[in-house]
Every structure is written in structure tokens, then in C-alpha cells.
Amino acid sequence: MDSPAATAQLDLGTDDAAHEVLRRVFGYASFRGEQHAIVSHLVDGGDALVLMPTGGGKSLCYQVPALVRPGTGVVVSPLIALMQDQVDALAALGVQAGFLNSSQNQDERREVERRYAAGELDLLYLAPERLRLESTGRLLDRGKIALFAIDEAHCVSQWGHDFRPDYLELSVLHQRWPDVPRIALTATATEKTREEIVERLDLGTARRFVAGFDRPNIQYRIEPKNRPDKQLLDFITAEHPGDAGIVYCLSRNSVDKTAAMLNENGIAAVPYHAGLDQRTRAANQSRFLREDGLIVVATIAFGMGIDKPDVRFVAHLDLPKSVEGYYQETGRAGRDGLPSTAWMVYGLSDVVQQRKLIEGSEGDAAHRRQLQLHLDAMLALCETVSCRRTRLLAYFGQPGEACGNCDTCLTPPETWDGTVAAQKLLSAVLRLKRERGQSYGAGHIIDILLGKQNPKVLQYDHHELSVFGIGTDLRDTEWRGVVRQLLAQGLLAVHGDYGVLSITEAGNEVLFEGRRVPMRREPERAPRPSRSSRGAKAAVAELPAADVPVFERLRQWRASTAKEQGVPAYVVFHDATLREIAARKPGSLSELGAVGGVGDNKLAKYGEQVLAALAEES
Template identity: 75%
Template sequence: MDAPEYGDASQVLRRIFGYDEFREGQQEIIEHVVAGGDALVLMPTGGGKSLCYQIPSLVRKGTGVVISPLIALMQDQVDALRALGVRAGFLNSTLDFDEQRTVEATFRAGELDLLYLAPERLRLESTQRLLDAGDVSLFAIDEAHCVSQWGHDFRPDYLALSALHERWPDVPRIALTATATPATHAEIASRLRLDDARHFVASFDRPNIQYRIAPKDEPKRQLLELLRTEHPGDAGIVYCLSRNSVEKIAAFLAENGITAIPYHAGLDAQTRAANQSRFLREDGVIIVATIAFGMGIDKPDVRFVAHLDLPKSVEGYYQETGRAGRDGLPSTAWLAYGLQDVVQLRKLIDTSEGDDAHRRLQGAHLDSMLALCETVECRRVRLLAYFGQESKACGNCDTCLTPPESWDGTVAAQKVLSAVYRLDRERRQRFGAGHVIDILVGKKTPKVIQFDHDGLSVFGVGADLSAGEWRGVVRQLLARGLLAVQPDHGTLALTETSGAVLRRELEVPMRREPERRAAKLKAARVAKTAPAAADLSEEATAIFERLRAWRSATAKEQGVPPYVVFHDKTLREVATLHPSSLGELGTVNGVGENKLAKYGQQILDTLAEI
């Protein structure tokens, strides 16, 4: 069978994908790879990375081979391409023998435009012989940060991908990731032997995402308020560190009338697959998950990502929050953060397996995450600086919209450190933060009385601050390394720099949380809407909802996620323009030739019924 003639890159963009213009940076990358050049691409989630290898695969002769760690999502990725009229397939452990033989035969016959493989399968000699028997147009290494020991999703099988160039020296390679500090970037290039490749580094800024970090104060209640006031009926992801927390939060949300389902490694594979499928294929579902969930999720209409526990690194936080708003519409990244998070993660690092170098690396990751949480500056400026990029205050994060106050916390810090010193040196005792705070505020708990701690000179010296304010002080001291957590029982201890504070050789400015006004933050989030996604009129909203209903029914009938049919952004534009002919409908972004032929008349019929 002769391969279809797709045309050049611009023709493929319009005819297949339904877009008139490339996003910033895409065209240069695509032309470089089409010409046979190797590329290392750093581009944010939602920035259009996939087109950077999909379009060259359609323009170049042969089959583009995509190496992806996302076995559970390959089916949806291939379905999305097939809906566009692209000949795509995958080989992984979910296929039975006959299905695998069919895909292999199709590849050998030159009847595939894209073939998805897991890195584990590519290492097999049988797979390498298969690729030798066909015509490979390029190798795309997706989620390339998985090769890096510096990253947060390290996959040892990615290390073998350095051999691609040795076996197939004439086939161009493109490695892509949305998460890379300068150190990770350098390691990807080295391990994949892409030092001589052309490097493309886009801005990591996602201006449609509003970053917000709130002090923990009944986090379940805080989460419920966020969902009810700002995201009713929206799809979203809630991240927790433990499986137990995932189960409890999912149950809590369900009890309060919100469609929420759990996802973690402790669930059996069938349940995980069913819950992931439901999240992808239904509108308005919230998934509560550990970080086992999310890499490669293409769902474009995730309106929020919430963290109920502190992420272990800025890389993890950035990639997880990046799963919100892939369609460019306003979205929220919300994190509840408290003293116990710092205590728990410090303790986990100190007791973790691995050598001192590993623990130092984990500690450095956590320090950077804490600096992001405690900053009085723009969150986005701090976040982008971590990835080596300069920016200006964004006006769309909590510190820009409701700036925190900075106050001289030196005396408060001295009181905490003095209490810890007296317990440790005078009494040979160590206690956790809660007990130290009880001593400072002069609270005669049974434990305080039992150990005669109401007789300490520091008892009651902190009555000027509330217990909640003292938790903030302790949290900030831990964040800055002026106080330490002992790995044995999570007790507090002084550090090498504590003495400088006690001697007043070091001042300690601290952050005081302002009162957050949800209405102001929500208004700012809506104001950041991209021009193509401006607020719909009442009439257009009604049309949009009818189109969504049609899309849901169509997707269910075909067994694919709704976004495989059309993205929300495309339906919004249809609702606004109200096209009356196939020609007019074909001018809408996201309506390519295949989708116009497949769904065009159905859309016009739906519009005519309204």
C-alpha cells in the first residue's frame, strides 16, 4: 500500500491537526528534525511537544518510533492520532500474540506513520530486528527526564537509549521533556549522547496557571471550599503523599457530593486502569492520587491540581501542576503546606536508603521547594528561576495578588531556639514542635506538667503569638535550616547556624500570611483567559453545553476520551462562531480534514437543533 501524501509541515498542521499557525518554537524544531537533525527539546507541559515529533513523522518517509514510559496511556494516544486520520499503533504488554503480530506486519509493510514503544521493549533484540526490517523515519524519546538521576521519575531502561545512534546512525533523534533544571538538561544530553544535537529551550512559563500556596488549616475543609467556590463540576487532580490519605480524601469528597475516585500503587491493576479511564473519559471527574498518577496525561481540560502534602522537589511540583490547563484556559495550582510536612519530609530524607550524597541531593530538592513556599516574592519568578529562566512578577499568583508581609522574626526565633536548647542541654530531653509551642505559649498540658516544663524560664514567653503563628515560625526555621528534625522520633534540635541567631549575629525576617480572598483570586484567574477562550455569552454557553453533551455521547459510543473527539477550546470557538456550513466549520482551530469529514455534519445538525 502506498503511503499517503501528507504534504509539508504547514500543510500537515492545517489538514491533519486543524491549526493555522505553529506555537512559539514549534516550527523551528519541526523543520530541523524533518531535515534529519537531532534535537533536545525542553518545553512546558501543554506547550505542544507532541507535534514536534508527530509532524516530522508524517512528513518524513517511513515510521516515526516513539519511546514512551506510559504503557497505560498508549491506547489513548494512538486513539487520538487515529481520530485525526493518522496511521498509528503501539507494541506493549497489553497486546495479545495475534494483536502484536498484526502491528508488526503493518509496520514491516510501511503502513504505520507512528509506532509507540516502551523503553523496556526497545531493549529486546526481537524488537531491534523488527525495526531493522522496516523504515524508521525518526526516534522520539518522550519524557526524556526519566534518564536523569537528578530528576524525579528515573527509569533505568532509558539509559540503554544511548545505543540508538549506534545501531541506526542515519535516523534522527528528538528527545523531549517538560521538566529540566540545567543539571537535568546536561545529564539528558550526556546520557543520550545528544551533546552534538541542537538544543531548543522554550520558556517554562504557563501564564494561564494561577499558583497558590496556603498554610494548612483543616486541609480537607480548605480543599472542599476550593472545589465548591471556584471549580464546581470541573475535572481536577488532588495529590497526596500516602495511599491512606488518597483513600480518605477521595471518600471525604464523595461523601460531600463530589465525583472523586482514588488512584495509587496499592490498588490492583484493573482498578487503577478503570479509575484512570474514567477520569480521562468522563467530564467533571476528580482523581485523588499519589505521584504514581499523571505522567503523560493528555487530558486538556484539567482545571485544577491540588496538593494536600508538600511535594519533595520543585521538579515534581512543576510537572504535577503542569497537568492543569493544557488547553490554555485559566487553571489553578493550589498547595496546602504546613509544619508537619516539613518535619515528615526531613525525617524521610534522614532515614532514607542511599549514601550521604543521595541524602544531600534529596535535601537540596526539599530546600528549593521550601524556598518556593516561603518566598515573599512572585511564585512564578521563583519557580522559573529554579529552571534557570528570568521573568517578571506575573500578577497571577497569590503573592502578587495578595502580597504577604515580612516581619522581623529574630526575637521569635530566639525564643524557639532557646526552648529547644534548654530541653536538650539542661534536661537532656528532646520533644516535637507541638510540645515546644505549648511551652512557649504557657499551656499547662499533662505532658508539660509531667516533665515539670512549666518551670522552665522560657515557659510562657511566647504568649504574644498564637499557637498557629508559632507553628509558622517553627516551619520557617526548619525551612531555612536554623532548626533540625531528628530522624529518630521527629524531635527538634539545634543546627550549626542556630547559635548565630541566639547571639543575634543573624537576623531572621519571616513571612506573615495575608488573609486570602477567594473572590479576588478567582477574578484574577478568569481575567487571565486567553483571547480564544474569552468568557462565553449566555447564549454561547448554552450552545457549548449542548456540544459537550453531543461530544460525550459520541466519545462513549466510540470508546474514547471526549477530548479525542474535540477539545473544549474547539467547542468554545464553534459555540461562539456558530458556523452554518462545513466550510465555515473547517476554519475553526482544531478541526482538521478527517474530523471535519467524520463529525462536521453532526455538529451542524446539533447547532441546527438549538
């Protein structure tokens, strides 16, 4: 079968060829944002570093040039479990694509290798580990390489949250194939990480394209942690019933328990973590991609490269260790541009746990300092009293204005002078150490401040301390907030398996030098989004009532078609395309072909079926 780009490669200029591929193959009339400049630069043989938010259309930036330039585009991706779905999605567009990874048997690999060497592939997906093999180098030398695309390029960063050592070897691409253009892509990179990508991939002369990091369709919300299972259940049932979502937990045990809790409450959910056998992980991931309304509960091992466009929410039950991680994970919501939610609960235990993980981490002092800086930035995002979105954008070096669509904008938190409260708590820590030679965790210190005569307090005569009972002006939950914010501001430190507290040098400034301590007071009630922006069937939120039955009919047709073909529903058509079809109600194939996302191959494959579904009686 000829490549769909074959016509484009014959007689058209490169710019016209790129637009022709975009229209005929992908079904779009024009490029978005920086896509056109990136595609033109790559088609002309230039190297590029591309930072573009999840859902911003990064894949088109290398897929279109791979189809326009002679040869095969080689995509380096860490996502072995998703390569089949990526290839299926391209096949639905009529693109000749293949992959080589450990999931294939020898005959399957040989057939892909044959097709590559014969020039029959437009795109070839490889894991970075495979590029380290000399046999892979020899294979690539047998064919013509159109370009190299290095996806998830932040993996080259030693401090990155998804560090993959094999990415550090990818400078070999430039050394062995110096004339082949390369494009490195990521949704998550600070200025420092960008420099590291450039250095490690030998991209010194590459042109840099930095698109905006803002995802305006995502509502960011962080709530105090208090019975997180119930909070999650209330959040899903009130705002996202029947929606697909991802719930992130720190531990495998939490993943299993949370998935079980959701199922017990009638919400379909599957777990995903490294402790499950490979077959179960693959099956659960496949179900999530193919079924509507399924929730996956996972550790951060899940999600990188997930291309499911209709994930309506991402929830965190534990604090991410970096802003990069948080941005990457929340970015898996709302890839279709429809209203979605990034929701998180956060408490004192999260801060203590993350500090302990850093203290016990492998690596030298510089490594631990870097981890601490990442955590400090994440804590600052949690504790901010200003717009969360502008704080998030500022971390990546992008200015912004208050969004009006995050929790701190919808219900601005109060600030209060927490200096006296801080001094009381720090005094309790100090007196226990000086007078008794003892160190304790937050719970016991709060009990002393509240004047609780429980067995532990009485056993050690802590009711005789001068600080006993001096904190009754605040509730237990408020004191836990004080400890959390003192840790976040670096005035307290946490140590050891039991999370004992100690005063830092900065904390001594509060006790002895009059340093002021501003604190955040949480709103009495967490904000609820307006009904029109909630997840529950966000895909139909902007459709007139008369068009909703048409849209649902199209979704039913898509679901049965996807099931017959054994592919995720979005491989057939995205919700955004179905919404446009429902609104425009095309009456002919030519009218249907003008809808965004309906390329020539999909028009030929599905056009008559779509028109038949539209013609059905409601």
C-alpha cells in the first residue's frame, strides 16, 4: 500500500506538501500555534527542541514531517505498552507504521524489519533500550531515515521525575547519523531541564520552540486532606459520575485499597502498579483505553504517553514530589480541550512522608538538595494564596494573570499572622529537646499544646511542661495545618522513621529574632464548579439540547465499531469530531470530509456508516 504522503512527496513544495498531508491524512484544515513553524523547520532538515503542553498536538510536529520527507520517521518512545495503540491509531489514518519491542515474537520483529528495509514504513517506534543494540543500528542503516523524534525528552534529566538512563545514550543519534534531523519533545521542562536536554542529546544548534504551558480547560483544586477516601468518593459522585479518570496514589497498597473502595461503591475502577504481573497491568491499561467511564487508580508508573482524549479528571490522593510531576500527571486530563478537573487532597502526612523519602534517598547530598528544591516548589504551589494557575505557569517561566477558574480564584483563602502559633509549637519542640532530651512527631506535640492528658503524655510527665495546654485557641486540625506550613516554609525539619520534628536555623529566627510567619487559612467550604463546567458528560456541555441525541447515537456507533476492531474508541474518532458532526449534521461525504479530524482514509472507511447513523430516527 502506498503511503498517504506519497502524493505530497511528488510535485508539491514542502510547505504545500505539509498542509496537504495535514488535510488528507489527519483531516485538519490548518496547523495550530507553533505547529506550522516546527513542521517547516523539521521538513527543511533542522533540529528542534519542542515544549508543548499535553494535548497541544506534539505528535503532529513529527508525524507530518515524517510523511513529507523521504524515508521513515524513527520515534524513540519509552512507552512499550502503548506502541500498539499508537500504531493502530496511525493505521486508522492510513499511515504505514510499525514498532519493535520486547512484546513481539521473532517472526513479528522480522516482518517489521523487512518492511522498514524495503521502505514500506512511514513511522517506526523504538524503545530507547533498543537503540543501544548494535543490531538496531545496522537495521537502521539498511533503510532511509526521514527524522528522529525523541518523545518524553525530559527523561534525559537526571533529576527528572521519570529518569530513564537509556535516554542518556541518545546523543549517538547525532554521532552516527549526523545528517538526519532530530526533534526532542516534552510537555514538562523548566529552563534548567531544557539546558540538560540540549546538552545530553547534543542539540546545541537546535531551534527551540516553547509553546504556552497553560491548559485553560483544566480547573486546578487542592483541598485539605481529611478522610481522603470519602473526599474522593464525594468528588467523583458529585462532579464526574460516569467519567473516565485517573487517581494517583503514592504506594501500591493505597492503589489496591482505593480501587477496591471505588468498586465497592459502584464506581468501576482498576488498579495499576509495578507490583501487578505484566499481563494484569496490560489488561487494565487496555480496559482503561477502550472502555468509556472507567477509572484507573495508579502509582506514577502509569500514564506517560496515554493518548486517551476524554479523561475528565486527574485526582491525587498523595502529594507529588515535584511540580514537573504534578503538571505532567494533571495534563492527562482534558486532552480534547473540554472542561476537566485536576483535584488533589494534601495534608501534613504528605509533607512528612516526602521529607522522609528525600532523607532516605540514594545519591549524594547534591541530589538530595535538588529533590528538596523540587518538593519546596510543590509545597509552595499547595500553600499559595494567589491563583494556582499563575503560580504553575511561573514555575515554567511563563507569565499569566489570575484565571478565575481555580480554587484560590473561586474561593480566595485568607491569610493570617501565624507568628504566635509558630512560636508556641517551636517552643514545645525546643523544650522537649532541651529539658528532656526527647524528640517527637507532630501528633504528640499537638497533644501537649492542646493539654490532652492521654497515657503517652502522662507516662512521660509532659503535662508538667510549661507549654502544656498553651494551644487551646486552635483546633487539632488547625495545629496540623500550622505544622504543615512550618515544614513547607522550612522552619521545621522532619527526621527518621517516626517523623520526629526539629527546629531549623530559620525556625530559630522565629523564636529568637522576631521573624514573622504568614499562614494560609483554608476556606470553610471547598469550591464547587458551576454545573456547566462539571465533568459529567462534558463532551455534550456545549451542544444544543436538540443535538445531544445525535451525539449519543454517534458515540454508540463509535463504541460498537471500536469493539469490533479491537481498538480504543478515540482511534475511530475523538469526541470533539463527533460533537462537530452532531452540530453540523453533514448530508454527504463531501460535507463530512470538511469536519475537523475526518481525513481521507477515515472518510472512506467510516463515511457511509456515519451518514447512516445520522439518518437514523431519534
